[in-house]
Amino acid sequence: MSDEVEPGRVRVRLDLSYDGAEFSGWAKQRERRTVQGELEEALRTVTRSGETYELTVAGRTDAGVHARGQVAHVDLPAELWAEHGDRLRRRLAGRLPKDVRVWRAAEAPYGFNARFSAIWRRYAYRVTDHPGGVDPLLRGHVLWHDWALDVDAMNAASQALLGEHDFAAYCKRREGATTIRTLQELSWVRDAGGIVTATVKADAFCHNMVRSLVGALLFVGDGHRPVDWPGKVLAAGVRDSAVHVVRPHGLTLEEVGYPADDQLMARNLEARNRRTLPGAGCC
Numbered sequence: 336m337s338d339e340v341e342p343g344r345v346r347v348r349l350d351l352s353y354d355g356a357e358f359s360g361w362a363k364q365r366e367r368r369t370v371q372g373e374l375e376e377a378l379r380t381v382t383r384s385g386e387t388y389e390l391t392v393a394g395r396t397d398a399g400v401h402a403r404g405q406v407a408h409v410d411l412p413a414e415l416w417a418e419h420g421d422r423l424r425r426r427l428a429g430r431l432p433k434d435v436r437v438w439r440a441a442e443a444p445y446g447f448n449a450r451f452s453a454i455w456r457r458y459a460y461r462v463t464d465h466p467g468g469v470d471p472l473l474r475g476h477v478l479w480h481d482w483a484l485d486v487d488a489m490n491a492a493s494q495a496l497l498g499e500h501d502f503a504a505y506c507k508r509r510e511g512a513t514t515i516r517t518l519q520e521l522s523w524v525r526d527a528g529g530i531v532t533a534t535v536k537a538d539a540f541c542h543n544m545v546r547s548l549v550g551a552l553l554f555v556g557d558g559h560r561p562v563d564w565p566g567k568v569l570a571a572g573v574r575d576s577a578v579h580v581v582r583p584h585g586l587t588l589e590e591v592g593y594p595a596d597d598q599l600m601a602r603n604l605e606a607r608n609r610r611t612l613p614g615a616g617c618c
Contacts, residue, residue: 338446338448338451338600338603338604340410341410343412343413344410344411344412344413345410345411345412345413345416345442346408346409346410346442346443346447347408347409347410347411347416347420347440347441347442347443348406348407348408348439348440348441348442348443348447348449349374349390349406349407349408349409349437349439349440350404350405350406350437350438350439350440351374351402351405351406351407351435351436351437351438352401352402352403352404352405352435352436352438353370353401353402353405353434353435353436354401354434354435354475355370355396355398355399355400355401355402355583355584356399356401356434356475356584357434358370358373358398358399358434358435359398360395360396360397360398360399360400361392361394361395361396362395363375370396370402370405370435371390371392373431373432373435374390374407374427374431374435374437375387375388375389375390377427377430377431378409378427380430381419381423381426381427381429381430382411382415382418382419382423384415388409388410388411389409390407390408390409391407391408391409391448391449391450392405392406392407392449392450393405393406393407393449393450393453393456393591394450394453394456394539394540394588394591396586396588397542397543397583398583399582399583399584400583400584400586400587400588401476401584401586401587401588402587402588403587403588403589403590404457404588404589404590404591405588405591406449406453406591407449408443408447408448408449416442420440420442423437423440424437424438424439424440427440444596444599445596445599445600446596446599446600446601446602446603447593447596447599447603448599448603449591450606451602451603451604451606451607452593452594452599452600452602452603452606453538453539453591453592453593453602453606454538454592454593454594454602455519455536455537455538455591455592456536456537456538456539456540456588456590456591456592457520457534457535457536457588457589457590457591457592458534458535458536458540458545458586458587458588458589459532459533459534459535459586459587459589460478460532460533460535460545460546460549460581460585460586460587461473461476461477461478461530461531461532461533461585461587462477462478462479462480462484462530462531462532462533462549462553462581462585463477463478463479463480463529463530463531464479464480464481464482464483464484464529464531464557465479465529470528473530475584476584476585476587477530477584477585478581478582478584478585480553480556480557482556482557482558482559483557484525484531484553484556484557485555485556485557485558486523486524486525486531486556488555488556488562489523489533489552489553489555489556490522490523491562492551492552492555492562492563492564492565492566493521493522493523493552493565495563495565495566495569496518496521496548496565496566496569497518497519497520497521498517498518499515499516499517499518500515500516500518500569501514501515501572502514502515502516502518502541502544502569503572503573503574504568504569504571504572504573504574504575504578505541505543505544505547505548505551505568505569505578506541506542506543506544506547507541507542507543508542509541509542512541513541514541516537516538516539516540516541516544517537517538518535518536518537519536519537519538520534520535520536520537521533521534521535521536521548521552522534523552523556531556533549533552535548535549539606543580545586546580546581546582546583546586547578547579547580548565549581549585549586550578550579550580550581551564551565551568551578551579552565553579553581554577554579560577
């Protein structure tokens with residue numbers, strides 16, 4: 336499938352962040368406030384366009400999930416980009432609500448697609464087990480877990496989940512979508528203030544995958560499940576009712592990675608292929 340930009344248009348990469356608390360996720364919805372909806376309306380307004388220019392995003396975050404390093408692209412008429420490009424960020428800052436910001440707007444290299452050219456996404460999930468709860472100033476970004484957590488046990492349990500697997504046991508299935516993913520990093524660190532942060536990095540994520548993984552590993556950390564339990568759930572390949580999908584406010588999309596410019600189109604095309612595991616049968 337080709338992803339050539341239409342003649343007379345320019346593909347623009349947008350780097351942005353948002354606080355997801357008051358959004359019903361990224362994707363535009365009728366009568367609900369979403370990040371995509373706010374951005375597309377702001378673009379239409381500041382460029383004085385009769386047309387709404389649709390955004391394509393690297394990762395469609397759910398309701399309540401935050402982003403520090405989200406990436407999107409939009410194809411704009413060349414004359415509109417020439418007129419507004421240099422001042423687009425400042426104009427968007429004056430039009431957008433305070434919980435979403437565009438930090439960079441630049442013409443994208445050939446072959447760039449915010450979604451399909453990405454080679455990894457990195458999320459952080461933050462939780463505290465402090466007996467007193469969450470610092471009020473952090474309550475919108477940190478989950479309180481009312482059991483002491485063993486970070487070493489959580490890191491040990493994470494090892495069995497790394498690599499390419501079918502993560503059906505940790506995903507909400509969507510019709511026609513694969514649940515095969517390559518989990519590149521899953522690690523836990525406790526900082527001096529007692530915040531325990533999970534770093535979760537993969538080529539892509541299926542629906543609810545990060546929050547399900549975190550939920551399973553919290554059960555290991557607080558002693559409710561043994562270290563080998565998350566790996567056994569993965570191997571079973573079916574949803575386990577004991578895997579809790581943790582609340583969204585602790586989750587932040589931190590960064591999206593892309594290959595070198597001369598590899599963008601190849602990655603763009605490769606990522607559209609439906610994945611199977613090595614040795615999987617056809618039927």
